[in-house]
Amino acid sequence: MSVIVQNVLGILFPILCLLASPVAQCQSSDVKWLTFEQLEKALAAEPRRVLVDFYADWCAYCRKMDDAAFRDPEVVAALNSNFYAVRMNVETRDTIYFSGVRYVNREAGNKRNPVHEIPLLLASREGVPFTLPAVVLFDESFQIRNRYFEYISPESMRTILRNSLSE
Incomplete structure (x- = not known):
């Protein structure tokens, strides 16, 4: 051609x-979302920056971000080209194995909106109740670089991704 x-x-x-x-x-208009298990294999094969989007079905701003920011052609292109993107429902009852450790939702059956261990570990703030939406950015060594606990517009997401790549 x-x-x-x-x-x-x-x-x-x-x-x-x-x-x-x-x-x-x-x-090509969809983000190539991975699970944590897929992420572990991908990072072992080729280290990259990582974006993790924590959401819940009841979270209106999470749905709004999915419909706007994660459908924006520039955001999709940046994520698919330069990052591994993981999307996780914080209320999942799945057992997840990552880096040799078993993670579960210990709150399932005990709380109205049970939150899995992984988002509690990665997207919690001391002295502040867990909130959504939550987006966590990691560097190539899987070290947390930034965390966002609010709706992120397509314009802001483009800026966040650009800034992350220039760090």
């Missing part, structure tokens, strides 16, 4: 995705 044809397709594909009906999904 000639370079000109590749360039034209590179420009037209995102435009066609935006014009397509809501039923037709363009594959």
Whole structure:
């Protein structure tokens, strides 16, 4: 395929995705979300920065971020190219193994909105009740760099990702 044809397709594909009906999904318009188990394997193969999005089904701002920030073409491209993105429902009852450690939701069955151990470990603040939405950014060594506990607009998410890459 000639370079000109590749360039034209590179420009037209995102435009066609935006014009397509809501039923037709363009594959490149979605964030490639991983589980923690998949993340562990991916980090072992190729270290990258990591974004973890903690959410709950009842969280209106989490849904709003999913519909806006995580559908923004620039955010999707930045995440898929430069980060591993993990999305986790904080109320999951799944047992998750990560880095040789077993994590569970100890609050399941005991609290109205039970929060799994992983978000409690990664997205809690001392003296502040756990809140959503919560986004945590890690460097290539899986060390926490930034945490956000609010709705993040597409514009702000683009800035956050750009700043993370320049650190």
